[in-house]
Amino acid sequence: MRRYLLRRLGQAVAVLWAAYTATFLILDALPGDPVSAMAGAGLDQAPVDPTQLAALKKEYGFDKPLILQYVEYLGRAVRGDFGNSVATGRPVTATIAEALPQTLALTAAAAVLAVLFGTGLAVLATYPRHRFLRQLLMSLPGLGVSLPTFWIGLMLVQLLSFRVHLFPAFGNDGLRGLVLPAVTLAVPTGAQLAQVLAKSLSTTLDEPYIQTARAKGAGPLRVHIGHALRNAGLPALTMLGLVVGNLLAGSVVVESVFSRNGIGRATVGAVTVQDIPVVQGVVVLGATAFILANLVVDLIYPLLDPRIVVATDRRTPA
Amino acid sequence: MSHRPYRRQLPTRPAMWTRAVVTASALLLLAACDSGPGPASAGAAAPRSGGTLTFAVGSDAGCVDPQQVGSNDTIYSLRQIVDSLTDQDPATGKVVPWLASSWDISPDATTFTFHLRPGVTFSDGTPVNAQAVKDNFDAALKLGAKATLAIGYLSGYAGTTVVDELTAAVRFHRPNAQFLQATSTFSLGLVSESSLRKTPDQRCAEGVVGSGPFVLSKYVANQSITLQRRSGYEWGSSLWKKTGEAYLDTVVFTVIPESGVRSGSLQSGQVDAIGSVGLADESALKGSGVHLQARANPGVVFNLGLNNSRPLLRDPAVRRAILLAIDRRQIADTVFPTTSKPATSILASTTPYYTNLSAQVRFDATEAKSALDGDGWRPGDDGIRVKDGSRLTLTVDWFANAATNQPSLELIQQQLKAVGVEITLRELPIAQVTQVQQSGDFDVLWGNLTRADPDILRTLYSTRLANTYRLPASTLDAVLDDQAATADTVKRQQLVTQAQQLIAQNAYAIPVVELTTELGVARDVRDLGFEASSRIQLHDTWKS
Numbered sequence: 001m002r003r004y005l006l007r008r009l010g011q012a013v014a015v016l017w018a019a020y021t022a023t024f025l026i027l028d029a030l031p032g033d034p035v036s037a038m039a040g041a042g043l044d045q046a047p048v049d050p051t052q053l054a055a056l057k058k059e060y061g062f063d064k065p066l067i068l069q070y071v072e073y074l075g076r077a078v079r080g081d082f083g084n085s086v087a088t089g090r091p092v093t094a095t096i097a098e099a100l101p102q103t104l105a106l107t108a109a110a111a112v113l114a115v116l117f118g119t120g121l122a123v124l125a126t127y128p129r130h131r132f133l134r135q136l137l138m139s140l141p142g143l144g145v146s147l148p149t150f151w152i153g154l155m156l157v158q159l160l161s162f163r164v165h166l167f168p169a170f171g172n173d174g175l176r177g178l179v180l181p182a183v184t185l186a187v188p189t190g191a192q193l194a195q196v197l198a199k200s201l202s203t204t205l206d207e208p209y210i211q212t213a214r215a216k217g218a219g220p221l222r223v224h225i226g227h228a229l230r231n232a233g234l235p236a237l238t239m240l241g242l243v244v245g246n247l248l249a250g251s252v253v254v255e256s257v258f259s260r261n262g263i264g265r266a267t268v269g270a271v272t273v274q275d276i277p278v279v280q281g282v283v284v285l286g287a288t289a290f291i292l293a294n295l296v297v298d299l300i301y302p303l304l305d306p307r308i309v310v311a312t313d314r315r316t317p318a
Numbered sequence: 319m320s321h322r323p324y325r326r327q328l329p330t331r332p333a334m335w336t337r338a339v340v341t342a343s344a345l346l347l348l349a350a351c352d353s354g355p356g357p358a359s360a361g362a363a364a365p366r367s368g369g370t371l372t373f374a375v376g377s378d379a380g381c382v383d384p385q386q387v388g389s390n391d392t393i394y395s396l397r398q399i400v401d402s403l404t405d406q407d408p409a410t411g412k413v414v415p416w417l418a419s420s421w422d423i424s425p426d427a428t429t430f431t432f433h434l435r436p437g438v439t440f441s442d443g444t445p446v447n448a449q450a451v452k453d454n455f456d457a458a459l460k461l462g463a464k465a466t467l468a469i470g471y472l473s474g475y476a477g478t479t480v481v482d483e484l485t486a487a488v489r490f491h492r493p494n495a496q497f498l499q500a501t502s503t504f505s506l507g508l509v510s511e512s513s514l515r516k517t518p519d520q521r522c523a524e525g526v527v528g529s530g531p532f533v534l535s536k537y538v539a540n541q542s543i544t545l546q547r548r549s550g551y552e553w554g555s556s557l558w559k560k561t562g563e564a565y566l567d568t569v570v571f572t573v574i575p576e577s578g579v580r581s582g583s584l585q586s587g588q589v590d591a592i593g594s595v596g597l598a599d600e601s602a603l604k605g606s607g608v609h610l611q612a613r614a615n616p617g618v619v620f621n622l623g624l625n626n627s628r629p630l631l632r633d634p635a636v637r638r639a640i641l642l643a644i645d646r647r648q649i650a651d652t653v654f655p656t657t658s659k660p661a662t663s664i665l666a667s668t669t670p671y672y673t674n675l676s677a678q679v680r681f682d683a684t685e686a687k688s689a690l691d692g693d694g695w696r697p698g699d700d701g702i703r704v705k706d707g708s709r710l711t712l713t714v715d716w717f718a719n720a721a722t723n724q725p726s727l728e729l730i731q732q733q734l735k736a737v738g739v740e741i742t743l744r745e746l747p748i749a750q751v752t753q754v755q756q757s758g759d760f761d762v763l764w765g766n767l768t769r770a771d772p773d774i775l776r777t778l779y780s781t782r783l784a785n786t787y788r789l790p791a792s793t794l795d796a797v798l799d800d801q802a803a804t805a806d807t808v809k810r811q812q813l814v815t816q817a818q819q820l821i822a823q824n825a826y827a828i829p830v831v832e833l834t835t836e837l838g839v840a841r842d843v844r845d846l847g848f849e850a851s852s853r854i855q856l857h858d859t860w861k862s
Contacts, residue, residue, distance in 0.1 A: 032749030038464070047777065047784035048752055052463040088380040088539065089519025098539065154578060162582040169583045170374075170574045172541065259574040261541035269380065269540065274749040 008298075012291045019287040020077065020280060024070055027276050034086040035062055037273035060086060073280070082284075083277040087270070092281040095266060100285075102172050103262035106181055106254065107247040113186035114243065118193030118236075119229075125194070126201045127224055138198060144191025149250055153184040153257035170259035181258040185250045189243055193236055200232040207231075234305055237297055244293040248286055365560070369861040370568040371843065374580045374589040378573045381522035382537045383513075384504040385458055386465050390835070391593060393504055393853050395543040395571040400507025400528035403432050403451070405555035406499060406770055406850035408613070411670025413498050416555040417446060417508065417529070423805040427493040428476075432501075434484040438553045440510035441533045448486035450508060452478035455488060457514045458506065464518050470777065471500035493803030495810065496773030499670070503770075503851065529553070531564040531857045543571040558857050559845070565860035577721075581838065584608055590843050590861070595836040596721055597655050603838050612657045612836040615852040616669035617769040618778060619661040620726065622714065622762045622828035627788035630712065631761065635693035636739075637825035641679065642686035643737040644730060646830055653725045655836040661829035663818045664775065668832075668852070671772040671814035678822040679829050686737045695738065703738035711740035716764040717748050726831065727764060755786045763787075766833050770850045772814040776802055779817075779826060787827065794820045 035057045036048075057063045061072070076083060082092035118141075125137035160180060161169040167180050204210065205228050213227050252264035263282060270278035302308045375391035384396035403418040418432040438446040455478050458468040476489040490497065500506055513526035525534040531554065532545035551563045572589065574580045580592045581599045585606040595603065595610060603610060622640065624631045631637060646660030659667060662676040695703035695710055703710040714730075716723050724743075731741040746754060754760050763786075767774055776798040777783060781791045794817060801813035821827060835852040845858045 030747065030749070032747050032751075032753055034749065035463075036752035037749035047755060047786045048463055048466050049469070049784075050756055052469070053752065056463045084519065085380075088522055089517075090523045090539075095539070154576075157579060157582065161588070162586040165586060169579055169586070169588055170572065256575050257579065259541075259572070259576070259579065261538060261573075265540045265575075269378075272748065274747075 008295055012288075012295075015291055016284060016287050019283050020074065021070075023280055023283045024073065024276070027274060027279060028066060030274060032274060033057070033062060034274040034276055035060055037275075038086050073277075077280065077284070082281040085270070085275050085278045087273050087275045087278070092277045095278060096263065096281050096285060099261060099263045099266045102260055103248075103251050103255070103264065105178060106185060106251055106260065106262060107244075109178055109182035110185035110189065110247055110250075111243065113182055114190035114193055114247075117186055117190035118197060121190070121194040122197035122201055123224065123229065125198045126205065127220075141191040141194035141198065144187050145195065147187065149184060149188055149253045150257050152187050153180070153254060156180045156184055157257070172260050172262075177258075177260075181254050181260060184257070185247060185254045188250065189246050192246070193239065193243065196239055197232060197236045200235045201228055204228045204232040230304070234301070237300065237304065240297045241290055241294040244289055245286075248289060363862050365565060365844065365858075365860045366862070367563075367565045367860070368567050369565075370570060371566050371591065371856070371859065371861060372570045372572060372589045374572050374574045374583055374592045376573070376575055376577065376580065376594045378540050378543075380539060382525040382534060382543060383509075383518070383521040384507050384526070384528075385468050385509065386461060386518065386522060388467050388505075390853060391573075392543070394593060395545060395569070396534075397504045397507075397530075397849070397853055398532040398545055398569065398856050399526070399530040399534050400504060400509060401438075401446075401530050401553065401555075402503065402507050403434075403501040404498065405557050406502040406670075407557055408668070408848055408850040408852075411616075411770065411850065413502055414556045416502070417553065418501075421498070423495075423498065425805070427495040427497075427803050427805045428490045429487055430497055430501075431481070431485060431487040434486070435553055436484055438529055440508075440527050440529045441548055442510050442512055442527045444510050444512070446508060446529050447483050448478075448480040450511065451486040451488075452480055453511060453514055454506070454508050461518055465505065467503070467505040471497060471503070471506055493799075495802050495805055496771045496776075498805070499771040499773075504853070532569060535568075541573055545569040545571075554857055555855075558855075560858050564857045566856065569856060584838050584840060587840070590840045591846060592838045593835075595655065595838045597653065599838070600656060600836075607841055609839045609841060609843075610655075610836060611839055611846070611848070612655055612834050613848045613852045614659060614666050614668045614832040614834050615766070615768045616666050616672075616850065617774050618664055618767040618827075619666050619829045619832045620722075620764070620766040621661070621664065621830055622730070622764060623778075623787050624762055624825075624827055625758065625760055625788050626790065626826055627758065628712075628761055630708070630710065633693065634824060635689050636695075636710070637828070639686040639689045639693075639737060640734065640739060641822075641825040641828050642682045642689065643734050643739065644828065644830060645681045645683075645733050646679075647681070648733070649726050649729050650831045652729065653722050654831060655834050657836075658834040659832045661831055664821045664827055664829045665772060665814075665818060666832040669770060669772060669774075671811050673815040673818050675818060675822045678819070683733075683737055690738060697738050701735070701738055702740045709740065710738060711742065712761040713742045713744050714762040714764055715744050715746050715754060715760050717746055717751060719748060723764060730830070755784075758786075758788055768833070768851060772810075772817070773802055775814070775817050775821070779821060789826050792820070792824075794824075794826075 036053065061069060084091050085095055121140060125134060128134050157169045157180060160166045168177050171177050210223060210228060213223050251262060252268055255262045255264035266278065267282045375394060377389060377391045379387045379389040379392040381387050382396060384400050401417050403416060404413045405416040406413050417435055417438060419435045420433045422431045434448065440446060455472060455475065458465055459472055459475060474490040474492040474494055476491045479487040481487055507528060510527040513521060525537055531548055531551045533548050535546045536544040547564050547567050549563060554561060574583060577596060577599060581603055583589045584592045600610060624637060626632065650658045650660045662674045662679055663672060665672045690703055695705045698704045714727055716727055727743050731743060734741050779789055779794060780798045781789050781795050797813055797817045801810050801817060804810050839846050842862045844860050844862055847855050847858060849855045
């Protein structure tokens with residue numbers, strides 16, 4: 001177990017490094033540079049003094065050779081220092097720390113809603129005997145997956161904020177402000193979960209042990225939830241990493257539609273002006289979240305399925 | 319729409335998309351609503367103090383130092399925390415007293431002596447005196463490229479002499495007539511010594527201490543800027559109706575990136591006013607009794623900024639044909655807010671010293687065609703003209719910093735095609751603007767520049783400065799230098815008119831349409847006024 005965890009840790013470090021380096025190279029390859037963007041200079045037709053621009057580049061170290069910049073950035077990043085935002089001058093860690101709680105609240109609420117909604121829909125869609133009803137319910141997840149997030153968000157705002165004044169249309173304030181964004185973010189993720197779970201539920205319901213349970217006199221609801229759901233949950237669980245990714249990506253749109261200050265908004269702003277340090281910080285954060293989610297999945301897996309053992313030898317599952 | 323150049327809101331493709339969706343749904347949903355009474359008539363009730371005004375803007379510049387930012391959305395709030403030496407009358411363009419009760423300008427426009435009003439303090443209690451004026455200007459220069467606007471205004475700065483406690487003489491190496499108007503801008507608004515001692519980044523993050531009618535009380539990045547009324551304020555601009563403190567207790571500028579959500583929030587009473595109203599938002603807002611308020615931004619209008627050194631564009635006949643081929647009215651009417659005007663000069667009609675040149679800046683496709691015919695450009699098989707084997711084709715570079723850019727350029731593309739000029743549109747990332755300008759590797763740049771002084775023409779078109787548009791040296795240079803060297807308004811008017819005529823006659827740049835800033839204001843908000851640069855002034859604003 002210890003060796004397994006160490007190996008996973010090694011993998012995690014490699015993934016983080018790769019993500020960091022790839023982002024660095026991509027940002028560098030983009031036309032334009034962060035200092036010009038910050039000098040704001042020139043947007044529209046205002047000319048900017050080249051000497052002053054050069055001075056600013058020097059101040060931020062963008063005049064150094066790429067490899068030196070990279071080593072310097074990486075060296076500080078390893079120590080948890082991602083430098084200062086080029087656009088605002090604030091430390092990247094502070095920028096992220098300020099935005100993170102809002103995004104955590106949003107994604108956590110959305111994750112809970114998505115699991116409830118996804119599981120509920122999957123169970124409902126596989127439970128009825130009526131074939132037409134089952135097919136109708138089965139088509140709902142597909143619909144949920146294909147609706148654009150911002151459209152759902154805007155419809156909810158339109159109906160529940162502008163028409164009926166139930167929830168605020170913008171801002172981070174309180175639980176009431178969290179409802180619409182969380183629901184919006186939960187719809188596509190929940191629908192995806194429902195798709196996978198419903199499929200695996202229908203397969204599981206044909207398994208021999210379900211017949212056995214039925215033969216032993218277990219009621220349909222007990223068979224469905226007590227026996228089938230537990231086993232059918234495994235494929236859905238492997239999606240958790242994906243879900244985390246989806247939620248983080250979705251927060252970009254949802255935070256813009258609902259004017260929430262969070263990681264998604266910070267990312268959009270940083271990418272627009274090529275604020276390299278902030279983008280790097282966000283990428284590392286996202287990669288960490290992804291790695292953690294997958295680690296959690298791998299550790300939980302054996303608990304749900306005793307056939308799987310977290311091997312201490314070379315053959316590691318998942 | 320907020321279309322000041324720097325670091326401003328970036329309407330994205332989804333933003334346009336969602337605008338369409340929201341407008342469509344709003345029309346459906348609101349069809350059943352009663353339209354309500356029309357815009358409130360001001361003056362019905364007596365102004366009263368107190369209350370909170372919530373103003374929704376589209377973006378956050380990430381910096382709360384008025385000397386460093388240029389984005390409209392952020393200037394709306396930061397303008398309120400600093401006072402300026404002078405103010406500018408939006409109706410006449412005249413520069414009038416604010417912190418300076420009077421001033422003298424040397425005949426060669428190199429020395430500006432300001433006589434300060436006594437008893438003014440920054441909100442930390444320190445005095446606004448001649449030393450503070452000197453320290454502000456000295457420090458502004460050190461901000462370098464972080465304060466593009468401020469250092470532009472101070473170009474040629476030789477220093478400030480503290481004559482006595484309340485008299486400061488600002489000296490320049492060269493004549494700098496625009497400096498008087500520049501002292502009325504937010505970029506040269508005065509901040510306290512304690513703010514000047516901070517690093518530029520600290521000033522951005524923590525804000526500055528000014529002497530304005532409001533004090534910055536809270537800033538949450540990407541979310542809001544909150545202002546509180548400054549108690550004991552009694553040195554307002556000579557243009558303001560109310561003396562003493564502002565009416566409002568608190569002003570909250572909240573950032574709402576989606577235009578549809580901004581309009582809906584205003585209609586549903588969740589905010590009191592919004593910036594960046596576009597043509598698409600107008601009908602729904604009007605229907606709900608919101609007052610729409612618009613003013614053309616002074617400065618250089620939206621234009622096709624030609625690179626005059628490109629072989630095709632060195633040809634005056636080609637430039638002139640482009641000038642004549644553009645149907646400005648069509649663009650103003652279909653893309654911009656209702657009150658927007660087609661350009662009638664390179665300067666917008668709200669700019670001091672503007673001259674109406676509609677006789678030259680006009681639409682005449684027939685004349686455009688004959689100009690090209692006469693120059694030897696013959697239509698090819700696909701209608702695009704050809705001369706000596708080269709095709710009349712140009713690339714227009716643009717940046718997604720205003721939602722109106724793409725639709726305007728698509729219309730221009732069609733209009734030019736009709737006379738045989740081919741246009742390719744190329745969208746560039748904003749971080750690349752400076753690079754393109756400095757390299758000169760472009761045919762045409764689309765954009766505008768807000769400034770309530772005609773000296774902006776020198777900034778853009780003098781070959782003795784940056785000369786982004788690679789104009790050939792000509793008499794225009796001397797005219798632009800002369801207007802910068804005279805404080806005499808009559809003489810300056812003649813020179814500025816001449817400069818506008820030279821630019822139009824030679825078609826160095828192609829004026830298209832005036833940028834109009836449009837705000838949506840709830841019925842119970844009164845006296846929310848535009849200042850001379852079409853940003854807002856909130857001292858006189860009150861809620862009934």
